[in-house]
Amino acid sequence: MNIEFSAEDEQFRAEVQAFLAEKLTPDMQEEARRTTTVFADKDLAMRWQEVLVEKGWAVPAWPVEHGGTDWTPTQKYIWSQECTKSHAPGLIPLGLRMLAPVIFKYGTPEQKAEYLPKMLSGEHYWCQGYSEPGSGSDLSSLKTRAEKDGDNYIVNGTKIWTTHAQFADHIFCLVRTDPSVRPQAGITFLLIPMDLPGVTVEPIITIAGDHEVNQVFFDDVRVPQSNRLGPENEGWTAAKYLLEFERGGGGAAVRINESIAELKNIAGAEINGAAPLMEDPGFAAQIAELEIRNEALQFQELVTLDRVSKGDSPGPASSLAKNSSVEIDQMVNTLKLEAINYYGLPHANMISMNGYTEAWVGPEYAETVTPRYINSRAASIFGGAKEVQKNIIAKVVLGL
Ligand SMILES: Cc1cc2nc3c(=O)[nH]c(=O)nc-3n(C[C@H](O)[C@H](O)[C@H](O)COP(=O)(O)OP(=O)(O)OC[C@H]3O[C@@H](n4cnc5c(N)ncnc54)[C@H](O)[C@@H]3O)c2cc1C
Numbered sequence: 588m589n590i591e592f593s594a595e596d597e598q599f600r601a602e603v604q605a606f607l608a609e610k611l612t613p614d615m616q617e618e619a620r621r622t623t624t625v626f627a628d629k630d631l632a633m634r635w636q637e638v639l640v641e642k643g644w645a646v647p648a649w650p651v652e653h654g655g656t657d658w659t660p661t662q663k664y665i666w667s668q669e670c671t672k673s674h675a676p677g678l679i680p681l682g683l684r685m686l687a688p689v690i691f692k693y694g695t696p697e698q699k700a701e702y703l704p705k706m707l708s709g710e711h712y713w714c715q716g717y718s719e720p721g722s723g724s725d726l727s728s729l730k731t732r733a734e735k736d737g738d739n740y741i742v743n744g745t746k747i748w749t750t751h752a753q754f755a756d757h758i759f760c761l762v763r764t765d766p767s768v769r770p771q772a773g774i775t776f777l778l779i780p781m782d783l784p785g786v787t788v789e790p791i792i793t794i795a796g797d798h799e800v801n802q803v804f805f806d807d808v809r810v811p812q813s814n815r816l817g818p819e820n821e822g823w824t825a826a827k828y829l830l831e832f833e834r835g836g837g838g839a840a841v842r843i844n845e846s847i848a849e850l851k852n853i854a855g856a857e858i859n860g861a862a863p864l865m866e867d868p869g870f871a872a873q874i875a876e877l878e879i880r881n882e883a884l885q886f887q888e889l890v891t892l893d894r895v896s897k898g899d900s901p902g903p904a905s906s907l908a909k910n911s912s913v914e915i916d917q918m919v920n921t922l923k924l925e926a927i928n929y930y931g932l933p934h935a936n937m938i939s940m941n942g943y944t945e946a947w948v949g950p951e952y953a954e955t956v957t958p959r960y961i962n963s964r965a966a967s968i969f970g971g972a973k974e975v976q977k978n979i980i981a982k983v984v985l986g987l
Contacts, residue, residue: 604669643656719744
């Protein structure tokens with residue numbers, strides 16, 4: 588396998604770099620650099636989305652006739668690499684990258700016409716209603732019920748850990764329409780406006796002090812049957828299809844590289860006894876190990892890119908890459924926390940999280956370390972928990 592990028596790809600990279608240099612403003616870069624939550628702040632993400640929509644680069648993976656690009660998998664990879672390197676805000680993937688492919692595959696022409704343009708323009712803001720209390724990894728045990736009544740479904744139940752539900756005006760939901768069959772066979776995929784009577788959102792404040800996730804309640808919510816995506820009781824197929832896009836992606840190694848560079852800066856500035864922490868052989872060795880593991884991850888991503896470019900699916904590589912990237916990222920955040928010492932105490936964290944920057948007495952680089960450390964713990968749970976990914980690797984790769 589040749590891992591060099593072609594001359595055309597390098598030319599494309601230069602075009603992307605020129606665009607980012609022109610359109611990505613320093614204040615957007617700075618706000619993105621200070622983001623400690625999983626997703627960027629909604630306003631920031633929407634500002635950047637508007638710029639990208641104007642250029643035609645907001646949704647590279649969509650069909651060209653719907654506003655996508657004709658980029659090759661390599662060009663998409665380069666685009667995501669360059670955005671990360673430039674500290675561009677991430678667009679919110681819930682609608683654009685997760686729901687949209689499902690609408691393309693299972694939506695009616697009316698649903699495509701209604702939802703896709705509004706998702707792209709930002710008129711609709713989506714959240715994901717999959718998980719329930721007691722139904723996360725074991726998603727097919729979900730209990731939210733939808734019973735037919737004339738042209739409507741009456742929905743009752745609750746969804747939990749719903750990211751950005753406080754901002755969303757629509758939620759895509761898995762609901763149980765037939766409790767009498769095996770769990771996977773009785774599930775339906777519904778698109779639900781959040782302003783319907785009976786929908787309420789309660790915030791969940793995480794131990795990092797941020798409000799990113801919520802619990803959503805449905806009390807006798809009347810949802811038109813025309814809001815069903817795909818056939819009744821066949822929602823599980825669409826649900827699994829969507830998860831491929833939630834778990835896929837790639838490009839984590841470049842982001843982690845940036846984070847390792849930050850760690851080295853911190854360790855170079857923090858004094859351990861009489862010398863910078865970076866000169867401590869034990870600490871430097873831990874960083875070196877993470878750099879090596881991250882380089883291996885980067886090669887793994889390139890191997891996957893090669894497969895996808897030849898028309899194959901990523902296969903179990905996405906489970907391997909997810910676990911490796913999360914582990915490395917969490918370790919980098921742990922070393923940063925160790926390096927900043929008492930500036931990482933919870934009190935300092937709360938000052939930083941609540942925006943009382945005038946009360947912050949530590950170095951600027953330390954401000955975001957604790958919230959980011961805490962928030963990164965969630966990554967081994969969402970998008971397929973670590974142990975569940977290991978089960979997949981054991982079965983599919985090791986044949987156990
Ligand atoms: C920050 C964050 C944002 C999220 N956003 C959303 C969202 O927007 N929408 C949404 O629908 N959901 C969301 N989730 C929920 C997420 O998908 C679930 O938390 C995840 O699927 C795990 O489910 P659970 O929380 O019920 O934990 P459980 O499934 O109960 O898992 C608990 C522990 O048991 C382990 N475990 C479970 N099953 C097995 C097994 N078979 N073998 C070995 N170990 C196992 C897990 O690995 C984990 O360590 C979010 C979660 C987080 C943390």
